[in-house]
Amino acid sequence: MASNDPGAAPLHVVILCHPDDNSFNASVARAYCDAVEKHGHRAILRDLYAMNFNPVLRREERPGPAFRRFPDVTDELAILADAVAFVLVYPIWFGTPPAMMKGYVERVLASAATAQDVQAAAAKGVLTGKVMISFTSSAAREVWLNLQGQVNGLRSCFDHYIKHAFALRMVRHVHYDEIVDGVDAGFVRQYLSDVRMEAGKVIRELADASARAAAG
Known part of the structure; x- marks a missing residue:
């Protein structure tokens, strides 16, 4: 639920979309949460598959005279209300986010x-x-994805579109390629170290923004 305590630590909401709770993506989500908590911030992990989130946008959820916000969306918005940072963690499947992640954007983040x-x-x-x-992964090499225009296309049609549409202050996208069964454990450790470093960057940027706001 949203916190009314003005002294509460900044909140990061991590939205994970992967069917395997032992996946690389799940490890990324947990690493990010652990990192921000070690810096004194709060983290909430929303595992869409574990939640059995329904990604299907109903007719009544479209803006208009008959608009209706369903209880699962209302509950989710209450959880997200105080967040200062949103973290999307998902694999690239056939060049796009999984349907459940797209549905979360449509039903929750873009509600009304x-x-x-x-x-x-x-x-x-x-x-x-x-x-x-956003932290994404792919089985394919990033150089191959770039030849298909997929990673840049995803950043354009998803990240930057969302930034413009919903007036985000900043977006960043980190991609990990060649994530397959049997991937070298050393690479995974390095990638998760990178995730923790990215969490630190976000926290420093939030602190800098707060300092600028306080200075007027």
């Missing part, structure tokens, strides 16, 4: 947003003014 709001960068919601970082 109209096309006009999106075009005007006026879709105010839980993301507005916040930081978002």
Whole structure:
């Protein structure tokens, strides 16, 4: 639930979308949570598969006179309300995020947003003014994905679109390639160390932004 305590530690919400809770993606999500908590921040992990999240946007959830927000979305928005940073963790499947992650964006993060709001960068919601970082993985090598235009395309159509549509302050995307069964454990340790370093960067950027705001 949202905290009303102005002295509460900054909150990071990590949204994980992978069917295997022993996956590399799950390890990334846990590493990020552990890192921010060691820095004195709070972290909440939302495992969409473990939650059995329903990604299907219902007719009533589209903006309009009959708009209705369903209880699962209301509950999720209450959890997200105080977040200063959003972290998306997912694999790239066939060039795009998994359907469940896309559904989370449509039903929760974009709840009640109209096309006009999106075009005007006026879709105010839980993301507005916040930081978002995405950690993605692929079995294919990144050089091959780049030849297909997939990673840059994903950053353009997903990350930067979301930043503009919902007035995020900053987005960043970190991708790990050749994540397959039997991947070298040394590489995994290095990747998870990178995740912890990225968490530290986010925390420093949040602190810098707070200092600038306080200075007027």
